[in-house]
Amino acid sequence: MSISLERIHQLDRQDPLADFKRRFALPEGVLYLDGNSLGAQPAGAREAVDGTxxxxxxxxxxxxxxxxxDAPERLGDLMAPIIGARGGEVVITDNITLNLFKLLGYITGQCSNDRRVVLSEGGNFPTDGYIAQGFCRLSxxxxxxxxxxxELAEYLDGVAVVVLSQVNYRTGRLRDMAATTRLVHDHGAEVIWDLAHSAGALPVDLTGCGARYAVGCTYKYLNGGPGAPAFLYVHRDHQGRGWQPLSGWHGHAAPFAFDADYVPAGDITRFRTGTHSALIYSALEASLTMWAEVDMAALRDKSLALSELFRECLDDLLKAHGIEDLTPSPEERGSQVSLVDSEHGYAIVQALIARGVIGDYREPGLMRFGxxxxxxxxxxxxxxxxHFREVIESGEYRESRFQVRCAVT
Amino acid sequence: MSISLERIHQLDRQDPLADFKRRFALPEGVLYLDGNSLGAQPAGAREAVDGTxxxxxxxxxxxxxxxxxDAPERLGDLMAPIIGARGGEVVITDNITLNLFKLLGYITGQCSNDRRVVLSEGGNFPTDGYIAQGFCRLSxxxxxxxxxxxELAEYLDGVAVVVLSQVNYRTGRLRDMAATTRLVHDHGAEVIWDLAHSAGALPVDLTGCGARYAVGCTYKYLNGGPGAPAFLYVHRDHQGRGWQPLSGWHGHAAPFAFDADYVPAGDITRFRTGTHSALIYSALEASLTMWAEVDMAALRDKSLALSELFRECLDDLLKAHGIEDLTPSPEERGSQVSLVDSEHGYAIVQALIARGVIGDYREPGLMRFGxxxxxxxxxxxxxxxxHFREVIESGEYRESRFQVRCAVT
Known part of the structure; x- marks a missing residue:
């Protein structure tokens, strides 16, 4: 490849984040490029879970x-600085799907009757659209x-709320959150930001962007464990305005008074539902405590350097084999490289996994490397x-064992 | 007390369930009468969680x-026999509050427009009413x-669905599930059974009772761990009839096709939402595997014998001190004893906890012993x-340290 291993070792020696690698329990012989789907395990996670x-x-x-x-609020406060929020603005609870439903109900409950449209993004992660459809059927x-x-501006007439991802899960494309938020607000609508692929991947500044509502998960870049609970953010000036529809007892103003009628808590707590799995918060707390030490500017620099390195190493190969590189330019990129081979994409990813190089596959034809x-x-x-080069050049991916489909891709 | 310790030891020697005690990791010096709120830890839980x-x-x-x-369906199938359901009728997912919301949407979506009422029980666990209120505001x-x-029959006009608990969380009173289900169906309505205080506490026969919908939690009598996920049951003849409103990607017919539009799965899977915490299913699986060996008739016999023993030992004391015993007769009882002292109930429970006898307290004045x-x-x-007798007779509960309120009661 065009870059020497000697030069690579030099880059590693100069890396200000290099020490963090030792704070993860990484398996031997694995090159893990799927932290955008499930993050690796922080070394402190096991002890934390054992403690619980x-x-x-x-x-x-x-x-x-x-x-x-109180883990949902305590961990929310640990989470807040990572996404440019403040204490009391974030709660860790349920999953993204459910948190979107809560915010859709909370926001539309404040809207006038001439705004009846909920807009979601085509081509982005489908659960955001699925839950918007479920919400709309009911409401x-x-x-x-x-x-x-x-162009978003052309679709905002009559819109109450739009759900947008800051980083597209397929292409890795980064939206300008500040400009888009301003645009939506100027049209009299609200936007819920889905930060699933941005929280922990790059610096996020909810406050600076004027964002009022956001959700995201903690099991990708934030290393909370498989299916760790999601977060929900409401700007402090937009709290306390009404019900959220999934009104369970943990979101009640006085949960242990056991009153018959629901009265929402006055703060971010109202976005809790019923009893949460206490055990699962432990691993996430171990991770978020480590994240408190991360310099997000250095993280961003390294993220872009790593993805550029990967592309640079493969540029000629991709061109020669007709593999499309969807990856946006660095300033418009999250922290992933997205390649498309509609015929062989699945098999290439399987062949890489067999070599211990773990990326993932999404229909149609998309190979994602986080x-x-x-x-x-x-x-x-x-x-x-x-390894990628060897898999392609040798034709290894054509072996029949790499064509078998698993239930989860 | 009126019953000798010798007689008690004889009962323990004759107990067909005695061996199960060794399969729990119980702390030294604790007499735990709060398994109706959070069950003790199965000995296999730690290894199972470590494995994950x-x-x-x-x-x-x-x-x-x-x-x-597939843990939600696999554990659902393990759960099914405990509540008299069949394979493919139960899924383990989210919490009771959210599962009630799903079923309310699923059922009312099939109702004609002249049935617009959702009925929930006064005086029972409030989250069932809270979520019904949230649902109704939105829908x-x-x-x-x-x-x-x-009398339930007098309240069923215009009712689409009623949410009822099989066992009341305060009094421990058991409803006749078969007769009540028949009554509700005869009025053209549906009933969602909340089995939070019955699953694992006594034999439950959803099939035999003609029940179509149920929810319940797994962290009380079923020992799944703090906030372990809940279960949701739909009779096989009533599956596949429409959307549930919390339509996330895990409930989609083809979650990994990443289609834009939501299409519900054809089976119980449709009641899943977004990504679940894989870790938390491990402890529950360890417990449900153990539960597969439990003879539910023997469990019921012992449950009633234990609660009768407790009452018999305290009968004269309660009368002498004006403590009300709400506990229903054995055939109308779940697996708890409920005593009320509106003035001193909280302090009595705290004094017992200080002695290692753990029950719980619910406003107003209710002492629960599971x-x-x-x-x-x-x-x-x-x-x-x-210990209860000594706390009362000595006046120990009057000490000021037992008057201090905790956040969670």
Whole structure:
């Protein structure tokens, strides 16, 4: 490849984030480029989970008064700086799908009757559209898609709320959150930002962008574990304005008064629903505590350097084999490289996985490679590119074992 | 007390469930009468959770193809026999509050327009009413309360669906599920059974009772861990009839096709939402595997024997001190004893906890003592009653340290 291993080692020696790699429990022989889908395990996660298991065993029901009950808000406050929010603006709860439903109900409940449209993005992660459709069927709102690549301004008439991803899950394309938020507000609508592919991948500034509502998950770049709970953000000036429709007892103003009628809590707590799995917050807390030490500007620099390195190593190969590179330019990129081979994409990813190079596959034809600066070295990326080259040039991916489909892709 | 310790030891020797106690990790010096709120830890839970942590560490994203993704249905099938359901009728997902919302939307979506009322029980666990209120605000249905102790038949006009608990969380009173289901269906309405205080506490026969819809939690009598995910049941003849409103990608007919529009899965899977916390299913799986060996008739016999023993040991004391015993007769009882002292209830429970006898307190004035036959011996109950007597007779509960309120009661 065009870049020497000697130069790569030099980059690793100069990397200000290099020490973080030791704070992850990484398996031997794996080059993990799928941290955009499920992050690696922080070294402290196991001890944290074991601690909660011991607490359940020994303290039993008393654990709810020993940090379990208020974990959604405590971890929300740990999460806040990572996304440019402030204390009391973030709660960790449920999953993105459910949190979107809550915000759709909360926002439309404040809208006048001439705004009846909920807009979601075509071509982006489908759960955002699915839940918008479920919401609209129940509430009587109208769901519309914003066609991929179209001008948002032309679709905002009559819109109450639009759900947008800051980073597209397929292409890795980054939206200008400040300009888009301003545009939506200027049209009298609201926007819910889905930060699933941006939180922990690049600096996010919800406050600076004037964003009022956001959701995101913690199991990708934020390393909270498989299916760790999601976050929900409401700007402090937009809290306390009404119900959210998934009104369970943990979101009540006085959950242990056991009153018959629901009265929403006055703060971010109202976005909680019923009882949460205390155990699962432990691993996430171990991770978020580590994240408090991360310099987000350095993270961004390394993220872009890693993805550029991968592309540079493969540029000639992709051209020669007709593999399309969807990856946007650095300033318009999240932290992933997206390649398309509609015929062989699935098999190429399977062949790479067999070599210990783990990326993922999304229909149709999309190979995604995520770059997580906390635990990927420059050499990891260089070696992954070398494997990619070998898989293609040898035709290894054509072996029949790489054509078998798994349930989860 | 009127019953000798010798007689108690004889009962323990004859107990066919006695061996199960060794399969729980119980703390020393604790008499735990709060398994109706958070069950004790199965001995296998830690190993199971550790296994999933290792799987996350070593297999990373591949874990989703190694049992994580289908855990909601796999554990649902393990759960089914415990509540008299069949394979494919139960899914483990989210919490009770959210599962009630799904079923309210699913059922009312099939109703004619002259049935616009959602009825929930007054005096029962409030989250069921709270979420019914949230649902009705959004959907335009009307929420009404069934007043505690009133005749259900008189409140069913115009009702689409009623949410009822099989066992009341305060009094422990057991409803006749078969007769009540028949009554509701005869009025052209549907009933969602909340089994939070019955699943694992007594034999439940959803099929035999003609029940079509149910929800419940797994962290009380079923020992799944703090906030373990809930279950949702739909009778096989009533599946596949439409959307549930919390339509996330895991409930899609083809979640990995990433289609733009939502199409619900044809089976119980449609009641899933977004990504679930894989880790938390491990502890529950360890527990449900153990539950497969439990003889539910023997469980019921012991449950009633334990609660009767507790009451018999305290009968004269309660009368002498004006403590009200709300506990229904054995045939109308779940697996708890409910005592009321509106002035001192909270302090009495705190004084008992200080002695290692853990029950819980619910406003107003309610002391709840749960009887979990798998890990409570007759002697445990006898000793707990002895402590109760000493706390009352000595006036120990009047100490100021027992008056301090915790956040979670």
């Amino acid at each position: 298991l011991e607490q359940w065993r020994d303290e039993l029901i008393k654990g709810w008064n020993q940090g379990w009950f 009587g709102h109208e769901h519309r898609f914003l066609p991929e690549g179209s 770059f997580t600066p906390l635990y990927l070295s420059y050499e990891d990326v260089w070696q992954a590119a070398r | 942590l290792e799987q996350w560490r070593d297999e990373l994203i591949k874990g989703w193809n190694q049992g994580w993704f 335009g249905h009307e929420h009404r309360f069934l007043p505690e102790g009133s 009887f979990t036959p798998l890990y409570l011996s007759y002697e445990d109950v006898w000793q707990a009653a002895r």
